[in-house]
Amino acid sequence: MEMDMLFNSGILTEERPGAIKPPQELWEKKQNGLVIIECPQRIPCNPCHTSCPTGAVMPFEDINDTPRIDYAKCTGCAMCVAKCPGLACFVVDLTYGGADEALMKLPYEMLPVPEVGAVVDCLDRTGEVVSQGKVVRVMEPWKDKTLVVHVSVPKALVMDIRAIRVVK
Amino acid sequence: MRSTEVMVIGGGPAGLSAAVEAASLGCQVMVVDSDLKLGGQLIKQTHKFFGSKEEHAGTRGFEIADILFRELDENKERIQVLSNTTAVGYYKEDGVVSCVTGEDEYFRVKPQRVIMATGAQEKxxxxxxxxxxxxxxxxxxxxxxxxxxxxxxxxxxxxxxxxxxxxxxxxxxxxxxxxxxxxxxxxxxxxxxxxxxxxxxxxxxxxxxxxxxxxxxxxxxxxxxxxxxxxxxxxxxxxxxxxxxxxxxAVGLTPTCELLWQAGCEMTFVPELCGYVAKRDNQMRTSIPTIWVAGDAAGIEEASSAMVEGRVAGLNAARSTGHLTDTEFDARSSLYWKRLSDLRAGPVGEKIRYGISQACCGSWEV
Known part of the structure; x- marks a missing residue:
């Protein structure tokens, strides 16, 4: 009941259709990372598919379908991260930093724009600060003010961290 | 007395789409909007829209307004835009619409066809x-x-x-x-x-x-x-x-329908569409044969579907004034209705589908 209420307020509490983890074995060796989409509700929306250059986000039979991913085709390019109107796409690269570090590519639409090299707060799905991360790169793939910020984070927290906040 | 072939009341996503559709098919169109600037709620929407490419999914609302403004401009020889102009009355005796620009310039318009795209108001x-x-x-x-x-x-x-x-x-x-x-x-x-x-x-x-x-x-x-x-x-x-x-x-919206009441359109209360709406046939035509309805005025929904409904209304106004053949009409019409049914197909569209089933009479001729 409490978990239901949490989910009903916009917090992902478990894997669901449209919100699943990539297969671990492939994920661990895939350079540049794989996409995680957290879109568990059927809504009329498909830009994750139409923006995907490799066909990894599979075609929608019905525009209301939740996204399905062909991980073998995902290159971690993060075009969907910047296009998704729900900011529900994230890329996680587990190959980035050895045993303890991973790289996350997160959508960002706030000010100020983080600077490369800066240490930022990493927030979980409820906005709690769970660690610090270091900004590696800041991209604007569609030149439309939705940034994709590459942050190095503790590998153990890649399924918790979903946003960053610039530390003033 | 001014005249126009198609008068579009309301310059939001539905009205602008209707105006562009009708004008691109050859109609003379007049758009009136009570705000200083056209675009309705789109110009305030800084978030990216949902839907499909055809409804500009992934594009921010105010940029969708810019796309519609460009389309208006491409048809500017056939579209007259009157902003800061409120349509304040519809006289059903002779189909005259009275308007006020600013606070003191009063005038009357005799349109051949009217598309009511008056949007919604907050509860x-x-x-x-x-x-x-x-x-x-x-x-x-x-x-x-x-x-x-x-x-x-x-x-x-x-x-x-x-x-x-x-x-x-x-x-x-x-x-x-x-x-x-x-x-x-x-x-x-x-x-x-x-x-x-x-x-x-x-x-x-x-x-x-x-x-x-x-x-x-x-x-x-x-x-x-x-x-x-x-x-x-x-x-x-x-x-x-x-x-x-x-x-x-942010506790909901209700359709703005005063002009539809004044025109004597058959109205019905549909909770799923968030208030009184005009009964319409399956081409968005009201019980008054020269009046169509589109967008939130026809029932509270999303801007993406409002834009497609506007296209439907504009297309029908153009056909009824003799600007396109039945074959051309059928091709476009079936495309627009396919897009609408796709947008409404999922669980979030369930309420809308039911509401529309209550407001739609199929065909007025039957």
Whole structure:
């Protein structure tokens, strides 16, 4: 009941259709990372598919379908991260930093724009600060003010961290 | 007395789409809009739209308005735009529409066809002190912030977790406004789950099964009192005091339909479409054969479907004035209805589908 209420307020509490983890074995060796989409509700929306250059986000039979991913085709390019109107796409690269570090590519639409090299707060799905991360790169793939910020984070927290906040 | 082939009342997503469609097919079109600038709510929408490519999914609302403005411009020899102009009356005896530009320039128009795309207005809920300065509609907050660049306040309590409440909370957070929380009567958010997730990861609390009891303050809002609602609808637990200087109301919209009433269109109350709406046939034509309806005025839905409905209304107005053949009409019409049915196909479209089934009579001829 409490978990239901949490989910009903916009917090992902478990894997669901449209919100699943990539297969671990492939994920661990895939350079540049794989996409995680957290879109568990059927809504009329498909830009994750139409923006995907490799066909990894599979075609929608019905525009209301939740996204399905062909991980073998995902290159971690993060075009969907910047296009998704729900900011529900994230890329996680587990190959980035050895045993303890991973790289996350997160959508960002706030000010100020983080600077490369800066240490930022990493927030979980409820906005709690769970660690610090270091900004590696800041991209604007569609030149439309939705940034994709590459942050190095503790590998153990890649399924918790979903946003960053610039530390003033 | 002015005249035009097609008069479009309302220059939001539905009206602009209707005007562009009709004009591109050869109609002379007049668009009137009460605001200083066309675009309706689109010009305040800084978030990216859902839907498919055809409805510009992934593009921000105000940029979709720019796309429609460009289409208007491409057809400018056939479209007359009158902004700051309110259609104040429809005289059903002779089909004359009376309008006022600004506060004193009054004129009459005799259109051959009318497309009512008058949009919607915000609902309000009653609670003590809801007339204090600092209690805003979400539309007003968006106008202040996104049209005029004015922060609405320092710390806001949002009432309503539909898409508007969720999106405007996010926009305020982007503008540097602190959000004290979002209060929602239902046990789940009413808007898209992903919009809620965006708010939550920025640390915005969402109080499900809560309601606002009163606004606090003497001359302006200094806080609010909220309380949990039990499963049977009664209040449970203790009232909570929230510090805030703005209470933003996003508790729903209702179709703007005064002109439709004046015109004598057959009207019906459909809760799923959020109020009184004109009965229409399966081409958006009302019981008055020269009047079509489109967008939120036909039932509260999304801007993406409003734009397609506008296309349908414009297409029909153009056919009825002899600007295209039946074959051309059928090709476009079936495309638009396919897009509408796709947009409405999922679970979030269920309410809309039922509402439309209540408001649509199929064909007036039968």
């Amino acid at each position: 309000m809920i009653p609670f003590p002190n809801n007339d204090l300065p600092g209690v805003y509609g979400a539309g007003a907050v968006q106008t202040l912030m996104n049209v005029y660049g004015v922060m609405p306040g320092k710390r806001v309590l949002m009432v309503g977790a539909g898409n508007i409440g969720l999106i405007v909370s996010y926009q305020m957070k982007q503008a540097g406004v602190d959000i004290a929380g979002i209060v929602e009567f239902m046990p789940h958010v009413g808007g898209y789950w992903v919009h809620a997730a965006k708010d939550r990861r920025l640390g915005i609390p969402i109080y499900l099964r809560h309601t606002i009891l009163e606004a606090l303050g003497d001359r302006f809002v200094t806080g609010a009192v909220i309380q949990e609602v039990g499963a049977k609808g009664g209040l449970v637990g203790e009232p909570k005091k929230i510090d805030c200087d703005v209470i933003c109301m």
